Amino acid sequence: MDQKIVKKLExxxxxxxxxxxxxxxxxxxxxxPSHQTIHLMSKAAVTVYxxxxxxxxxxxxxxxxxxxxxxNRMEAVKWTAAIIRGGQKHKQSHSFAKPMTTxxxxxxxxxxxxxxxxxxxxxxxxxxxxxxxxxRSKATCGPRTSFVAVDEQxxxxxxxxxxxxxxxxxAVLGTADSSELEPTNNLYLHDLxxxxxxxxxxxxxxxxxxxxxxxxxxxxxxxxxxAVQQAAGFWTKMGFNPSTHATI
Numbered sequence: 001m002d003q004k005i006v007k008k009l010e011x012x013x014x015x016x017x018x019x020x021x022x023x024x025x026x027x028x029x030x031x032x033p034s035h036q037t038i039h040l041m042s043k044a045a046v047t048v049y050x051x052x053x054x055x056x057x058x059x060x061x062x063x064x065x066x067x068x069x070x071x072n073r074m075e076a077v078k079w080t081a082a083i084i085r086g087g088q089k090h091k092q093s094h095s096f097a098k099p100m101t102t103x104x105x106x107x108x109x110x111x112x113x114x115x116x117x118x119x120x121x122x123x124x125x126x127x128x129x130x131x132x133x134x135x136r137s138k139a140t141c142g143p144r145t146s147f148v149a150v151d152e153q154x155x156x157x158x159x160x161x162x163x164x165x166x167x168x169x170x171a172v173l174g175t176a177d178s179s180e181l182e183p184t185n186n187l188y189l190h191d192l193x194x195x196x197x198x199x200x201x202x203x204x205x206x207x208x209x210x211x212x213x214x215x216x217x218x219x220x221x222x223x224x225x226x227a228v229q230q231a232a233g234f235w236t237k238m239g240f241n242p243s244t245h246a247t248i
Contacts, residue, residue: 186222
């Protein structure tokens with residue numbers, strides 16, 4: 001099959017798998033898988049599809065995998081997970097390409113701020129970038145829920161700034177948070193940005209999965225945000241619903 005089509009299938013399936021896993025992870029999964037694991041799941045799915053296209057002897061269950069994905073994404077995730085387990089037992093019967101670059105999250109350190117500011121300036125175009133003082137204030141308010149994502153070369157490719165904030169209220173953009181807020185079980189996702197060079201590689205999903213893990217362990221019950229620059233579709237996929245009650 002044409003490699004451009006294969007790559008597109010892998011990317012689309014990877015996004016679908018990440019979407020389902022993140023939604024399940026809030027309540028049912030004991031551990032959110034890494035980006036590399038999700039990528040291998042998507043590659044396994046495409047491998048099965050390619051095999052089905054080229055063989056009449058492939059079982060009906062494998063030939064119908066694509067329709068399973070379209071009609072029931074949950075079943076698709078279960079099936080691709082089963083494929084990977086089978087591939088581990090019979091390594092010679094499956095040929096996986098080298099995984100994409102993996103990412104991991106870590107706390108923000110002092111030397112990260114120039115890169116964080118660069119990514120912010122690179123990504124946002126509908127409004128002026130926030131000052132370093134404002135960005136730092138968000139991280140100060142939420143030290144556990146503010147972090148960066150780095151690649152295998154330890155280069156920063158994205159960041160997340162989140163802090164506690166009352167539900168149904170929106171922090172004013174460009175304003176530093178200095179006053180102490182009343183205790184709340186709502187986490188406000190102020191900013192999540194990925195450098196352009198790393199877009200489309202699952203970094204945002206990795207950041208959000210890490211954030212939800214921390215939020216759960218910290219006792220937060222909800223996460224709120226403001227979707228900007230046509231990002232509403234992405235956040236809907238991540239499980240968010242629009243609110244008509246939010247105030248500034």
